[in-house]
Amino acid sequence: MKNFTVLNYSFENLQEKSMTFDDVFKKIVLFMKRNPNGNFRLMVGTDSQVHPNCTKFITGIVIQQIGRGAWACIRKNTVPRKMTNLHERISFETTLTEEVASMFTEERKEALIDIVLPNIYKGASFTIEGHIDIGSGERNKTRVFVREMVSRIESIGFEPKIKPDSFVASGYANRYTK
Structure with missing residues (x-):
């Protein structure tokens, strides 16, 4: 049996600590309601870093209004061992992304779509993306996992977005794994 910690359901950013997912969702709704004619991208992605006694996983949630900024937060998880098997680590990153993505229930996704729906003909848009910290480049060790993830x-x-388009995983979340 593998030893994993109890998953953390607390989110944070530079302004706030200990946010519940409901808090996060309310922030996303408020962000989108500021300009419902916007072009929005909801993105979730996870990155990890192996440390001497553990492996840190950071899942980022970002709501971006293209050309007008973003609101973001992270969720931290730690596995109390060095996870050196690349497939295991990439798979667990994807699992954590899937887990946070599943918190966006159909009702929640519909609520977000309903914000932009009246403005579609004015150019508003909304996409939901899962960012995976893998690449398909010839020299990228993770390329063998692209199809699966x-x-x-x-x-x-x-x-799904992979490198170089998976910046929530490879950029934003990565910053907090160190």
């Missing part, structure tokens, strides 16, 4: 993200109804 992309399929997993697609199966939950999110649009």
